[in-house]
Each structure stands twice: as C-alpha cells, then as structure tokens.
Amino acid sequence: MSKLYVVGIGPGAYEKMTIEAARALKDSDVIIGYTVYVDLVKDHFPDKEFLTTPMKKEVDRCILAFEEAAKGKQVSMICSGDAGVYGMAGLMYEVGVNYPETELVILPGVTAATGGAAVLGAPLIHDFCLISLSDLLTPWEKIEARLLGASQADFVICLYNPSSKKRHDYLQKACDLMLRYKAPETVCGIVSNIGRDQESMQVMTLKELRETKADMFTTVFVGNSQTKEIGGKMVTPRGYKNV
Amino acid sequence: MSKLYVVGIGPGAYEKMTIEAARALKDSDVIIGYTVYVDLVKDHFPDKEFLTTPMKKEVDRCILAFEEAAKGKQVSMICSGDAGVYGMAGLMYEVGVNYPETELVILPGVTAATGGAAVLGAPLIHDFCLISLSDLLTPWEKIEARLLGASQADFVICLYNPSSKKRHDYLQKACDLMLRYKAPETVCGIVSNIGRDQESMQVMTLKELRETKADMFTTVFVGNSQTKEIGGKMVTPRGYKNV
Numbered sequence: 001m002s003k004l005y006v007v008g009i010g011p012g013a014y015e016k017m018t019i020e021a022a023r024a025l026k027d028s029d030v031i032i033g034y035t036v037y038v039d040l041v042k043d044h045f046p047d048k049e050f051l052t053t054p055m056k057k058e059v060d061r062c063i064l065a066f067e068e069a070a071k072g073k074q075v076s077m078i079c080s081g082d083a084g085v086y087g088m089a090g091l092m093y094e095v096g097v098n099y100p101e102t103e104l105v106i107l108p109g110v111t112a113a114t115g116g117a118a119v120l121g122a123p124l125i126h127d128f129c130l131i132s133l134s135d136l137l138t139p140w141e142k143i144e145a146r147l148l149g150a151s152q153a154d155f156v157i158c159l160y161n162p163s164s165k166k167r168h169d170y171l172q173k174a175c176d177l178m179l180r181y182k183a184p185e186t187v188c189g190i191v192s193n194i195g196r197d198q199e200s201m202q203v204m205t206l207k208e209l210r211e212t213k214a215d216m217f218t219t220v221f222v223g224n225s226q227t228k229e230i231g232g233k234m235v236t237p238r239g240y241k242n243v
Numbered sequence: 244m245s246k247l248y249v250v251g252i253g254p255g256a257y258e259k260m261t262i263e264a265a266r267a268l269k270d271s272d273v274i275i276g277y278t279v280y281v282d283l284v285k286d287h288f289p290d291k292e293f294l295t296t297p298m299k300k301e302v303d304r305c306i307l308a309f310e311e312a313a314k315g316k317q318v319s320m321i322c323s324g325d326a327g328v329y330g331m332a333g334l335m336y337e338v339g340v341n342y343p344e345t346e347l348v349i350l351p352g353v354t355a356a357t358g359g360a361a362v363l364g365a366p367l368i369h370d371f372c373l374i375s376l377s378d379l380l381t382p383w384e385k386i387e388a389r390l391l392g393a394s395q396a397d398f399v400i401c402l403y404n405p406s407s408k409k410r411h412d413y414l415q416k417a418c419d420l421m422l423r424y425k426a427p428e429t430v431c432g433i434v435s436n437i438g439r440d441q442e443s444m445q446v447m448t449l450k451e452l453r454e455t456k457a458d459m460f461t462t463v464f465v466g467n468s469q470t471k472e473i474g475g476k477m478v479t480p481r482g483y484k485n486v
Contacts, residue, residue, distance in 0.1 A: 015263035084360040090368035093478045106361035110351045117327040118349035125333035127389055129372040137482030149396030153389040235336045239380030
C-alpha cells in the first residue's frame with residue numbers, strides 16, 4: 001500500500017510550515033497543487049516535479065495525485081493553511097474510493113484563522129466559528145442561517161472568503177445579519193496576506209467593518225460580547241479572574 | 244523594546260511544531276509553561292532554563308514570563324496546540340498592560356481541532372465551531388446556548404475539554420442538547436492523545452457518542468448533516484459536484 005501525503009503548508013511563509021510538512025515535501029518526487037500554492041513553496045524545493053491544475057479543476061487535481069502515486073512516485077498534494085479546513089483532504093477521501101491501494105496521510109497546518117489571529121492579537125481565545133462566505137458550493141440560505149445562529153449564541157466568528165469580484169457586497173450583507181444580534185461596537189479585525197509580503201492588519205468596530213472592503217486574501221474576525229481592544233490588538237478574554 | 248514569544252507547540256509530537264516555533268525555542272534563554280507542556284519539549288531543548296506553574300496559576304505564569312523578560316532574557320511562553328485557541332495569548336495581552344516595554348510575538352501552531360481532524364480523516368472541511376465544555380471559566384448556560392445554536396445551524400462541532408473527573412457527564416449532556424437538532428445517525432469521531440504515544444481514534448454515530456466516555460486528552464468531533472464515513476474515516480464534503 002503506497003502513501004500519499006495531503007499537506008497543509010500554512011499561511012504562506014516557509015517557517016510557518018510544520019517540521020513534518022517540510023519533511024514530507026522534501027521526501028516527495030511530485031508536489032501537486034493549485035498554481036498559487038505551488039508558487040509559495042517552489043523556491044524551497046527546487047528539485048521537485050511540480051504539477052498544477054487551475055481553480056474549479058479540483059477533482060482533476062485529486063485524480064492526478066492518485067495517478068502519479070499509482071506510478072510508484074511519492075506524491076504530496078498541497079493546500080494553503082490546513083488541508084482539512086476548506087481544503088482538499090475531504091475531496092481526496094471521496095476520490096480515493098477509486099484508489100483503494102493508496103493510503104492518505106493528512107498533515108495538518110496552521111489555518112488562516114489561527115495564523116491571522118496571531119497577527120491581530122488573541123481574538124480566538126474562546127469558543128468560535130469558521131464560516132466561509134463563498135456561495136460557490138454552498139447555498140446562501142445556509143450561510144445566512146449560520147451567521148445568525150453564531151451571532152445569537154455570542155460566538156467569535158472568523159470569516160473565510162469574505163469577498164470576491166462577483167461577491168463584492170457579501171461582507172456587508174454578512175455584517176447586516178450579524179448586527180441583528182451583535183452590538184455595532186463589537187470589536188472586529190481584518191488581516192490580509194497572512195504570513196506573506198505585505199501582511200497587514202486592522203482593528204475596528206463591527207459598524208466600521210460593514211463599510212470595509214475585503215478581498216480574497218483577507219480573513220475577517222468578529223468578536224464576541226467580551227472581546228476588547230488592548231493597545232491596538234484584538235483580544236478575547238478566556239475569563240480568568242484577578243487580571 | 245524586548246520581544247516575548249508566545250508559542251503554540253502543536254498537539255505534542257515535535258515534528259508537528261512549526262519551523263518558526265522550534266526556532267523561537269532554540270533562540271530562547273527561558274521556556275515557561277504548564278508542567279505537562281514543558282515535559283513535551285524538554286528533551287528537544289536540553290540546554291534551556293525551564294520554569295513552570297501548575298494549573299489555576301495562569302496569571303502568575305504570565306507575570307513570571309514578563310518578569311524574566313524584564314531581566315533581559317529571551318523568553319518563550321509555550322502552550323499546547325495553538326497559543327491563541329483557549330491558550331495563554333489572551334491573558335498575556337491582559338497582563339501585558341503592566342509591561343509596556345515588552346512586545347508580544349504570537350507564533351501560531353496546530354490546534355487540537357485540526358490536528359485531530361487529520362487523524363480522523365477530514366471532518367472540518369466545511370463551516371465548523373469550537374466549543375469548550377469546561378464551565379470552570381464560562382457559565383454552563385452560555386455553553387448550552389452555543390451547543391444549541393451551532394446544532395440548529397448545522398455546523399460541524401468540535402468539542403474541547405469534553406470531560407473531566409468532576410464533569411464526568413458533560414459529554415452526555417452536550418449530546419442530548421445536540422440531538423435536539425442533529426440526527427442520532429450523525430457521523431461523529433473522537434481522537435485521544437493527538438500526536439503523542441497511544442494516539443487513538445474512533446468513528447461512531449452521535450447516538451453512540453452519547454454513551455462514550457471521554458477524558459481530558461480527548462477531542463470530540465460531531466458532523467454536519469452531510470458528514471459521512473468513508474473507509475473508516477470521518478469526511479465532511481465541501482460540496483464539489485461530479486465526485
């Protein structure tokens with residue numbers, strides 16, 4: 001039985017990769033991924049064979065990985081962040097039903113939620129939800145129900161894919177839904193290009209977030225009722241007394 | 244201005260640490276943490292000074308870190324998993340108000356949710372919530388509201404601190420709440436001792452989870468309505484067509 005690695009490479013910077021992820025890539029003959037992610041690691045593993053497929057060709061990308069492994073090559077399928085958070089690990093298991101001779105080994109990584117949180121301060125110290133605003137694969141009604149449920153239960157909320165060219169007003173729509181249960185003064189933050197050049201962050205209120213433009217390289221954080229700003233950072237208390 | 248590192252060391256195994264986390268520990272004079280976490284890294288950094296405080300002495304631990312940094316030493320405060328997920332990063336910012344000459348640098352790590360997900364398969368591929376069942380610092384009513392809200396909105400739910408000696412029936416109570424909105428056949432999974440010796444995992448239904456004993460080294464995953472079992476693994480589909 002051959003092993004195929006599905007590797008979360010972290011937010012972008014090489015040093016934010018885990019030691020085992022770097023080791024798996026070093027041990028691989030072939031590294032497969034979406035073009036943008038391959039560009040992030042290429043310079044660190046110059047002697048590898050790189051194969052890419054574009055966005056919306058995810059099923060083809062998985063088949064390619066299994067076919068290369070079937071040739072006897074050591075293959076790593078890479079994803080940015082964690083391979084198991086909106087990543088390819090799930091689809092690899094689904095496609096893998098047709099390749100029972102290949103065992104998948106999932107290597108976790110730092111996802112944008114925790115990578116971005118570290119830049120903003122400590123927004124995810126208490127119960128939180130991850131919600132993707134992309135309705136490419138999920139009906140908007142489901143996203144809406146999750147935004148409302150999470151806001152009503154006072155979760156910290158981290159939004160992936162907050163916006164794109166076609167969905168330029170989705171972050172605003174999401175803020176309007178969250179504002180039904182969260183105060184306009186709720187402390188929020190955005191991080192762009194986590195762990196890459198031009199990384200930037202900003203702490204603001206939910207009311208201000210509603211008027212903010214985000215792109216597909218931005219991760220958005222909406223605090224719970226206890227979240228506060230400390231020296232320009234976004235911090236959610238865990239609840240320790242006597243601080 | 245001196246820098247103090249707050250470092251997520253990942254689930255336990257050295258190779259699941261990020262490259263920058265290992266580098267920060269290597270560059271430190273003093274490594275501070277809860278006794279159990281210090282034991283996880285001690286052998287890899289034998290020449291360091293290690294300082295520990297027990298559970299419930301978290302504020303003292305933070306003060307200790309800032310005081311050591313004030314002496315001119317390079318200090319790393321370590322947490323298991325990610326320092327920003329139920330970790331010390333938040334409290335460090337709160338205590339840090341009294342130490343304005345020290346800058347905190349948060350280094351993210353692989354938290355139990357994504358580390359455990361990689362062992363179980365791919366349960367967190369779609370929107371998910373993290374909820375801690377510990378009511379030591381959070382009123383149970385708040386935890387209950389979050390369990391209900393997350394279940395009703397069909398989130399995948401990952402439970403931290405599912406049980407302890409004093410809270411032996413909390414996982415059962417949580418299952419009863421989730422069963423108000425989630426089907427008894429919902430695919431669930433548990434992982435114990437992620438990335439450590441004796442790591443183990445089990446996939447089961449929500450009905451079976453209700454009858455399962457978990458300890459404080461267990462992380463629990465409850466699927467959404469689409470989560471399925473594929474070859475013994477727990478997999479939540481992202482929604483790609485033509486699979």
